[in-house]
Ligand SMILES: Nc1ncnc2c1ncn2[C@@H]1O[C@H](COP(=O)(O)OP(=O)(O)OP(=O)(O)O)[C@@H](O)[C@H]1O
């Protein structure tokens with residue numbers, strides 16, 4: 001391949017990957033807004049969806065991937081089906097925190113705004129366009145930073161899809177880099193990596209960072225405000241136009257009421273599960289089999305449980321430390337966050353050349369690294385973007401006037417102010433850690449296989465053996481554990497701090 | 505329940521309204537058998553903190569259901585209700601103008617005529633020229649004016665105000681009070697009745713034609729006092745002071 005061909009190939013691949021990412025992002029955005037608003041506005045939807053989402057964000061979706069693929073590819077053919085499953089996989093890696101972001105920002109809206117909506121009888125569509133959407137803008141911005149990274153991280157897995165023996169490769173930057181790596185084409189490999197870094201850097205510098213700075217007021221980000229302003233203006237104009245047309249159309253077409261909530265519930269439960277359910281229900285020995293899987297699960301659950309929460313605690317400690325550094329030195333802070341944005345976006349497989357030498361001698365370290373990659377960033381961005389910007393000027397002044405410094409400042413002022421973001425991040429991070437267990441506990445690199453045991457390893461082996469019932473049962477038992485922990489521990493902590501930290 | 509009839513002389517009639525909440529497993533009685541009528545007049549509701557005044561106002565506005573009793577409007581159509589919230593409750597991402605036109609647009613008024621009405625009421629409350637400002641760029645008093653302008657822009661039959669002046673500094677409150685009275689007395693807007701909740705006895709006496717005094721929770725009507733003092737009134741008038749003393753007797 002000469003340089004010219006390489007450039008063309010690379011340009012096409014990059015555009016295709018970017019297109020996939022955008023499609024997944026936009027679909028996730030729509031899903032997040034509709035689901036988040038419905039959950040925050042409707043008690044029943046909330047009570048049903050909240051635990052389901054807790055589970056979905058914790059289940060290692062990769063375990064189900066072969067099944068999803070089979071459905072998409074057999075019904076739509078390899079091209080459209082492959083493309084759809086790739087977008088689906090990217091969505092599963094970025095949608096959850098966006099849903100929770102929209103949900104919590106609408107949930108924390110001043111109750112007097114509810115009275116406003118009620119008194120002036122704002123129709124649902126008006127509430128959506130004029131209140132709920134603008135109200136969740138800052139949280140959408142901040143969460144987009146996390147999600148965008150999550151999407152790139154999964155890019156290679158989403159473009160090189162193996163289904164048992166068969167492998168589907170979608171043209172794109174991820175598969176381009178893998179191919180170059182396999183063919184030992186250093187030139188293509190390095191240019192591919194460079195292109196990847198460029199795309200990630202540029203998208204953060206001119207879109208996500210300025211977007212977030214503008215709507216959250218955070219200052220710990222690097223970005224080109226001027227370039228973004230042009231984009232922002234164009235988007236605002238288009239948006240204003242859309243809103244006006246929608247409202248006008250609404251006024252013309254009689255005021256139809258849509259039961260949006262029902263549609264959401266149906267679309268979020270994969271019809272897939274149902275299909276397997278009916279097929280399996282015929283099997284007589286089903287329950288004893290599930291019981292066997294349950295015993296297997298119990299055997300490996302404690303070790304994964306320990307790892308998951310060890311990772312969450314490590315992530316919290318690292319993030320709080322970095323937050324404190326960023327808080328005291330703004331310039332350094334900007335560099336820290338930018339490095340976080342890049343390192344969290346680097347696709348999983350790009351790390352392997354670096355980690356490979358470590359794998360033999362220090363497999364625990366490699367496992368923890370993969371765990372952290374799937375979990376740390378939720379706390380990192382929550383604390384460093386949302387947390388720091390919620391530190392109030394007046395409280396900082398107060399501590400300066402009364403000379404509150406050092407440990408006292410950290411424990412009485414800094415950490416308490418960050419608590420809401422620490423907890424929000426911690427909740428997502430534990431979901432992320434469960435999710436990462438499948439990749440962290442069972443690593444196959446070339447002819448080297450490292451099996452660290454645990455729930456993730458079990459799931460991975462079941463998925464590879466095509467044992468769908470096993471994957472489903474293990475995920476089910478894992479879901480029980482996750483829901484139990486969230487309901488008992490997290491919910492209690494969240495409930496406790498809610499009253500304390502409504503500062504105003 | 506809100507029903508409509510057209511046989512009597514009042515605009516709003518509150519008939520035997522009671523309200524209780526279930527809170528922490530216990531039933532808390534907030535309003536108990538409240539009845540009164542409001543004609544084409546300015547009525548104040550006064551009562552101790554937490555007795556249920558805001559709840560009563562929300563029931564009249566139709567956004568909360570009474571446990572018993574009903575609210576009747578003597579109109580031939582659904583009443584249009586303006587509501588001045590205790591706190592300005594402006595949407596921070598919208599300009600002053602957009603905040604004021606939101607209820608109009610929600611009722612299907614065309615944008616250009618909504619803007620026209622909003623500009624008019626903003627001028628009435630003294631905010632002409634501030635249409636394109638954002639709430640964060642306004643003082644507390646100005647925000648409260650926007651709150652009032654928003655309630656007036658929909659041309660309400662009944663204007664409900666929940667402690668509209670209690671979160672303002674005394675000087676701003678004083679100015680805004682006389683402006684609201686001016687708007688009311690000049691009848692430039694089609695408001696038929698005003699019902700205002702307040703803690704301030706003097707404010708109630710100076711502004712209203714009738715003062716309804718509520719008891720501590722569960723709130724009952726303790727006394728309805730007619731304020732037959734010629735306008736314009738001010739706090740130094742002996743009749744006003746006498747009336748204030750009279751109302752205080754029931755309040756304390
Ligand atoms: N949605 C609700 N659920 C349970 N209790 C409620 C609810 N709304 C109000 N209450 C209770 O009803 C009582 C009256 O509340 P309300 O806000 O109407 O009082 P208020 O007279 O307006 O008080 P304030 O003078 O402080 O404004 C309070 O004790 C309050 O705790």
Ligand SMILES: [Mg+2]
Pocket residue numbers: 557558559590666
């Ligand atoms: Mg009140």
